[in-house]
Amino acid sequence: MKLKDRLNDLLSEDELNLLVRAYDVVGDIAIIIIPPELEKKEKIIGDTILEIRKNIKVVAKRHGNYGGEFRTIPLKIIAGENRKETEYKEHGVRFFLNPEKVYFSVRSSNERKRLASCVKPGEDVLIMFSGIGVFPLVIAKNSPAREIVGIEKNQVAHAYAMKSLKSNKKIKNVTFFEGDVVAIMPTLSRKFDRIAMPLPKTGEMYLELALSCLKKGGWLHFYDFQKEGAFNDSIEKIKIACQKTSRALIQSKVLISGHSAPKTYRICVDAHIS
Numbered sequence: 001m002k003l004k005d006r007l008n009d010l011l012s013e014d015e016l017n018l019l020v021r022a023y024d025v026v027g028d029i030a031i032i033i034i035p036p037e038l039e040k041k042e043k044i045i046g047d048t049i050l051e052i053r054k055n056i057k058v059v060a061k062r063h064g065n066y067g068g069e070f071r072t073i074p075l076k077i078i079a080g081e082n083r084k085e086t087e088y089k090e091h092g093v094r095f096f097l098n099p100e101k102v103y104f105s106v107r108s109s110n111e112r113k114r115l116a117s118c119v120k121p122g123e124d125v126l127i128m129f130s131g132i133g134v135f136p137l138v139i140a141k142n143s144p145a146r147e148i149v150g151i152e153k154n155q156v157a158h159a160y161a162m163k164s165l166k167s168n169k170k171i172k173n174v175t176f177f178e179g180d181v182v183a184i185m186p187t188l189s190r191k192f193d194r195i196a197m198p199l200p201k202t203g204e205m206y207l208e209l210a211l212s213c214l215k216k217g218g219w220l221h222f223y224d225f226q227k228e229g230a231f232n233d234s235i236e237k238i239k240i241a242c243q244k245t246s247r248a249l250i251q252s253k254v255l256i257s258g259h260s261a262p263k264t265y266r267i268c269v270d271a272h273i274s
């Protein structure tokens with residue numbers, strides 16, 4: 001039964017209209033947006049989610065927006081067990097995380113699978129800004145990559161990535177580094193066939209750094225937030241970085257991987273670079 005249907009007798013029509021239809025589920029934690037007008041009813045809403053989704057053990061509400069150095073979001077538990085850590089499975093991989101202490105979006109799951117499907121046999125792949133390691137581990141499990149490296153500066157996210165790597169015993173070709181990409185990438189002294197930059201908005205600051213570690217003929221996956229009709233601006237950012245580093249864009253295509261605001265999308269530019 002849908003949440004709104006179940007709440008029919010408990011909330012007024014106006015209150016039901018305020019309730020957002022969808023909520024995210026990360027492992028056994030449901031994460032919901034409660035508008036201020038519904039705060040007094042949040043316990044009823046949380047308990048109802050627990051009733052209709054038996055696999056959910058914790059209901060938390062967003063208590064702010066994504067922000068800060070690590071792009072995290074404050075959460076407040078409104079029903080269920082008093083914990084924020086969970087275990088989550090995606091594309092055959094087990095992950096551990098506390099969604100308040102690390103950035104994580106279940107909504108990018110299809111995009112992670114898509115990226116894995118781009119990887120060709122024997123490729124070395126670098127994931128800058130790897131968070132809890134979800135891109136590297138999904139690619140390791142679902143592609144013929146030779147080696148995958150992830151770099152993340154949030155110590156907590158890195159620790160979860162290491163824990164998940166250990167628990168997925170069959171995955172042997174992933175290495176995680178904790179630290180800033182600016183400090184870590186030059187020390188790797190190597191180049192990659194494919195580099196992904198899943199840090200929309202501020203990621204463009206690191207385009208030249210990414211190109212310095214990309215092999216000739218390699219692929220760059222550059223994520224950006226972009227308004228409808230302005231997708232070429234994101235391609236332009238790559239072209240400018242190419243000019244500055246004496247590289248060239250051979251071809252590119254833009255894929256929409258989510259929404260960030262009305263008429264604004266989270267896009268990925270797949271760029272082939274010589």
Ligand SMILES: C[S@@+](CC[C@H](N)C(=O)[O-])C[C@H]1O[C@@H](n2cnc3c(N)ncnc32)[C@H](O)[C@@H]1O
Pocket residue numbers: 069070071102103104105108128129130131132133134135151152153154157179180181182198199200
């Ligand atoms: C939008 S999140 C993406 C995380 C992960 N790739 C995912 O999709 O779940 C961006 C991540 O980049 C990390 N980050 C931001 N700037 C960084 C930098 N200069 N070096 C390393 N990590 C960075 C943040 O801590 C955050 O975990």
